[in-house]
Amino acid sequence: MARLTKKTFRKALVNTGGNQARIAEKLEVTRQAVGLFLKRHPDMRIELEDEAERLVDWAEDNINMSLMLEKDVDNSFKFLKNSKRGKARGWGEKQEIEHSVEKETVFNIIVKSVEEIKSEKLNNQPKAE
Numbered sequence: 001m002a003r004l005t006k007k008t009f010r011k012a013l014v015n016t017g018g019n020q021a022r023i024a025e026k027l028e029v030t031r032q033a034v035g036l037f038l039k040r041h042p043d044m045r046i047e048l049e050d051e052a053e054r055l056v057d058w059a060e061d062n063i064n065m066s067l068m069l070e071k072d073v074d075n076s077f078k079f080l081k082n083s084k085r086g087k088a089r090g091w092g093e094k095q096e097i098e099h100s101v102e103k104e105t106v107f108n109i110i111v112k113s114v115e116e117i118k119s120e121k122l123n124n125q126p127k128a129e
Contacts, residue, residue: 018052056085
């Protein structure tokens with residue numbers, strides 16, 4: 001069992017996506033031990049969050065590269081659309097509300113599908129010369 005220090009934590013954090021259970025497994029400690037460690041060392045929680053953000057970075061990069069290469073990107077779109085972090089970066093299905101103040105109140109709600117997002121991304125790609 002590895003001793004739970006900042007150094008061992010940083011080493012175990014690599015390529016975990018910020019998943020505390022995976023970190024605990026690498027360190028051969030319980031998930032609760034990792035949680036207690038993070039409470040004692042709030043600066044390590046920042047590093048944990050940074051590692052978790054890398055998953056979203058990866059998915060966005062995967063989509064960009066796949067769109068350039070015209071490959072299937074459905075799984076990356078699903079991850080970004082459904083993950084809390086992906087939604088925080090604006091990848092969730094959005095509802096745009098347009099409000100008009102006249103005699104009647106009119107709401108136009110536009111729901112974007114994954115296909116529409118893909119289409120917009122494809123149309124906004126720079127053309128290869």
